[in-house]
Structures are given as structure tokens and as C-alpha cells.
Amino acid sequence: xxxxxxxxxxxxxxxxxxxxxxxxxxxxxxxxxxxxxxxxxxxxxxxxxxxxxxxxxxxxxxxxxxxxxxxxxxxxxxxxxxxxxxxxxxxxxxxxxxxxxxxxxxxxxxxxxxxxxxxxxxxxxxxxxxxxxxxxxxxxxxxxxxxxxxxxxxxx
Numbered sequence: 001x002x003x004x005x006x007x008x009x010x011x012x013x014x015x016x017x018x019x020x021x022x023x024x025x026x027x028x029x030x031x032x033x034x035x036x037x038x039x040x041x042x043x044x045x046x047x048x049x050x051x052x053x054x055x056x057x058x059x060x061x062x063x064x065x066x067x068x069x070x071x072x073x074x075x076x077x078x079x080x081x082x083x084x085x086x087x088x089x090x091x092x093x094x095x096x097x098x099x100x101x102x103x104x105x106x107x108x109x110x111x112x113x114x115x116x117x118x119x120x121x122x123x124x125x126x127x128x129x130x131x132x133x134x135x136x137x138x139x140x141x142x143x144x145x146x147x148x149x150x151x152x153x154x155x156x
Contacts, residue, residue, distance in 0.1 A: 001073070002058055007080030007119040011048030011139060012146035016154055020045075023094050024147050025154070027102045035087065037109040042084035044118035047139035050132035054079035054121075057128040080119025081132045093136055097144035 010020040026033045058077060065073040095102050109115075124130040134142075146152055 001075075002061075002063060003074070003076040004055060004058065005076065005078045005119070006051055007044040007046050007078065007117065009046055009048055009051050011143050012151070014048070014143070019090075020094070020143060021147075021154070023091060023102065024098065024144065027094060027098050027100050028147075030100070030103070032103040032105045033091070034107050035091070035104045036107045036113065037087075037115070038106045039086070039088040039091070039104075040115070041087050041109075041113070042116040042118070043087065043090070044080040044082065045085050045090055045136060045139070046080045046119070046132060047134035047142070050081070050134050051079055053132075054124055054128070054130045057124070057130050061128050075123075075127075077124040077128070077130075078119035078121050079124060079130070080121055082119050082121045084116050084118040085136055090136070090140075093140040094144065097140050 010018070014021050016022075016025075023033050025031075054077070058075075061075075063073040063075045065071045068074055091102055091104070121130060121132075148155070
């Protein structure tokens with residue numbers, strides 16, 4: 001068994017209920033976005049192509065029972081960029097790609113939320129050779145290009 005933990009995936013065909021799509025939609029429409037913890041939080045934003053590369057990388061990498069605790073053949077890998085990005089920097093990249101400034105409504109931290117999340121992908125790097133290659137700038141650019149295209153079924 002191999003388990004994969006994805007960290008804050010964004011890109012074309014992303015979930016419509018997640019921050020990247022919500023932000024892009026609201027900013028495009030001139031509507032306000034909610035920025036929790038007054039923007040003072042970080043996430044390991046990972047472009048979908050890097051997630052796919054990590055997923056494909058583990059397909060041929062079968063866990064060996066003798067190398068696993070209790071002789072049970074399993075592995076759990078984090079797939080992310082391993083470098084958290086400030087939420088305000090993420091929003092700024094979306095604003096720049098759209099050519100519009102967001103109307104921000106600063107909110108307190110939501111109950112149960114955390115200040116920072118990021119992947120420790122070192123095991124995946126060591127065992128599979130995983131290295132994310134998409135910068136935030138390039139990934140947001142590709143996401144917004146898709147977002148504004150006819151391929152986006154939720155196009156504004």
C-alpha cells in the first residue's frame with residue numbers, strides 16, 4: 001500500500017470550492033475575497049503538474065515488507081513543494097496574472113485552522129527522485145490562462 005498526501009494543490013481544473021478558484025472568480029468579478037488571519041498564514045501551494053509527477057513517480061516504486069515497520073509493506077509520501085508561501089504573496093500573484101487588484105476583507109483566523117502547512121517531501125525525493133519544478137509565478141500564470149479560457153466550465 002502506498003499513501004500520498006497532497007499539499008494545497010492548484011492549477012487548471014482545480015476544485016471550485018478551494019481558495020485559488022474562489023479568489024480568481026471573485027477578483028475577476030470585482031467581488032471581495034475573505035482573507036483569514038489577516039493574511040498572516042502560509043501554505044505549500046503545489047502546482048497540479050508537480051503532483052502528477054510525484055504520483056507517477058511512485059507507481060513503479062513498490063514498498064518492500066522487509067524494509068517497513070512490522071513487516072507490513074507500505075509507504076506514505078508527502079507531495080508538495082516543501083516551501084511555504086505567504087497567503088498574501090499567493091493572492092498578489094493571482095492579482096498580477098488577472099491584472100486586477102483584489103478587494104480584501106480581512107478576517108480573524110478560523111477555528112481549527114493552522115498558521116502554516118508545508119510538505120516534507122524528502123522521503124519522496126530520496127526514494128523516487130521527486131523534485132517539483134513549477135514556480136508559483138509560472139503555476140499561477142498557467143492557472144489563470146486556463147481560468148480565462150473556454151476550457152474552464154466555470155468561466156466568469
